[in-house]
Amino acid sequence: NLMTDESPRVPEMATQEVQPNETLTHLKTESDTLKTKLEEERAKLHDVELHQVAEKVDGLGQFIMKTRRTLKGHGNKVLCMDWCKDKRRIVSSSQDGKVIVWDAFTTNKEHAVTMPCTWVMACAYAPSGCAVACGGLDNKCSVYPLSLDKNENLAAKKKSVAMHTNYLSACSFTNSDMQILTSSGDGTCALWDVESGQLLQSFHGHAADVLCLDLAPSETGNTFVSGGCDKKANVWDMRSGQCIQSFETHESDINSVRYYPSGDAFASGSDDATCRLYDLRADREVAIYSKESIIFGVSSVDFSLSGRLLFGGYNDYTINVWDVLKGTRVSILFGHENRVSTLRVSPDGTAFCTGSWDHTLRV
Amino acid sequence: MPSKMHNAGRVAHARRMVQQLRIEASIERIKVSKASSDLMRYCGEHAKSDPLLMGLGASENPFKDKKPCTVL
Numbered sequence: 001n002l003m004t005d006e007s008p009r010v011p012e013m014a015t016q017e018v019q020p021n022e023t024l025t026h027l028k029t030e031s032d033t034l035k036t037k038l039e040e041e042r043a044k045l046h047d048v049e050l051h052q053v054a055e056k057v058d059g060l061g062q063f064i065m066k067t068r069r070t071l072k073g074h075g076n077k078v079l080c081m082d083w084c085k086d087k088r089r090i091v092s093s094s095q096d097g098k099v100i101v102w103d104a105f106t107t108n109k110e111h112a113v114t115m116p117c118t119w120v121m122a123c124a125y126a127p128s129g130c131a132v133a134c135g136g137l138d139n140k141c142s143v144y145p146l147s148l149d150k151n152e153n154l155a156a157k158k159k160s161v162a163m164h165t166n167y168l169s170a171c172s173f174t175n176s177d178m179q180i181l182t183s184s185g186d187g188t189c190a191l192w193d194v195e196s197g198q199l200l201q202s203f204h205g206h207a208a209d210v211l212c213l214d215l216a217p218s219e220t221g222n223t224f225v226s227g228g229c230d231k232k233a234n235v236w237d238m239r240s241g242q243c244i245q246s247f248e249t250h251e252s253d254i255n256s257v258r259y260y261p262s263g264d265a266f267a268s269g270s271d272d273a274t275c276r277l278y279d280l281r282a283d284r285e286v287a288i289y290s291k292e293s294i295i296f297g298v299s300s301v302d303f304s305l306s307g308r309l310l311f312g313g314y315n316d317y318t319i320n321v322w323d324v325l326k327g328t329r330v331s332i333l334f335g336h337e338n339r340v341s342t343l344r345v346s347p348d349g350t351a352f353c354t355g356s357w358d359h360t361l362r363v
Numbered sequence: 364m365p366s367k368m369h370n371a372g373r374v375a376h377a378r379r380m381v382q383q384l385r386i387e388a389s390i391e392r393i394k395v396s397k398a399s400s401d402l403m404r405y406c407g408e409h410a411k412s413d414p415l416l417m418g419l420g421a422s423e424n425p426f427k428d429k430k431p432c433t434v435l
Binding site for chain 1: 364370373378383384387393396400401405407408414416424425427
């Protein structure tokens with residue numbers, strides 16, 4: 001329940017007994033009028049489809065992508081992963097309560113932390129590469145500085161940063177190690193100062209669990225997008241806490257959102273088995289990536305470096321690769337033996353990593 | 364009494380929704396044709412430096428197993 005308490009003073013209530021009802025009806029009408037106007041404004045600019053404009057672009061050939069590395073070590077479902085900026089290290093988190101830092105080149109485990117809870121649903125690498133953040137059923141986001149001394153107990157230096165009133169679904173450092181953005185089953189997102197643990201800004205507007213978030217590429221300013229169980233994708237201004245755009249075209253939970261590399265659009269993946277592309281300047285959905293044969297939900301999405309390819313990890317154990325412009329599928333990748341739960345392209349775009357309920361990660 | 368308090372809460376919520384919709388309705392938008400061509404242009408400009416799109420030779424692919432070599 002995201003409503004704040006507004007208790008009217010008794011005299012007001014006595015004289016305005018009739019008015020609250022009228023105000024409510026009036027507001028509802030205005031709300032419906034605005035929604036219609038919003039759809040009309042968006043429709044006016046809907047002069048063509050993206051894939052039509054993209055007809056003049058060369059089609060993509062066959063793609064052969066192979067698993068180059070398999071990272072084994074988690075004792076249960078892998079729920080989340082993130083790349084380090086050095087393009088070789090990976091942090092992953094699992095239902096087994098463990099957070100592991102891997103060297104993806106060698107497949108060696110460099111660090112391992114056992115969290116006090118199971119279902120560590122979120123993890124993120126700090127931009128400096130010197131720390132990782134994670135959390136899940138503990139309702140918190142904690143930061144662990146990574147020590148060069150492999151024998152040092154990482155848990156001893158743990159810093160509790162974020163506190164939600166329900167599970168942590170996603171977390172991400174901003175441009176620096178100093179701030180973390182979180183999303184939660186409590187329906188909110190929040191921005192925190194890592195050092196003090198102070199809440200800097202909270203973001204209210206989702207009507208149900210928020211499942212995912214992604215920060216806009218730094219060139220495009222201080223915004224981020226979130227997706228939730230209310231089927232909405234919201235774009236937020238980080239400074240004001242204001243929701244500046246909202247998109248509701250998915251037919252089920254949005255499990256993943258990711259900005260297009262230019263920052264002008266973002267993709268989403270949903271339990272409705274589709275991925276969609278929303279253009280922020282046109283303020284509408286501009287593409288749907290779906291096939292009748294694909295009936296399982298999408299857990300995670302990411303773009304290749306140029307934005308031409310969209311990778312989607314699915315609950316039917318596969319990865320579908322889409323031509324973002326033409327809307328067609330260019331490849332389907334097999335290998336995992338259970339749901340793909342998380343997927344990220346490496347910072348230099350040379351590879352992408354997937355994590356799965358089959359306990360492994362693949363690069 | 365409780366029902367009136369509840370009503371006030373509903374009104375506050377509805378007011379926020381209207382405010383939110385006003386903000387969303389008032390933003391400036393561009394045509395899909397323009398947005399699409401911008402997306403295409405970005406893809407085109409960056410295609411050559413997209414390793415997953417272009418494919419990588421073995422020498423450039425950090426994940427491909429290389430034959431062992433001696434460093435002199």
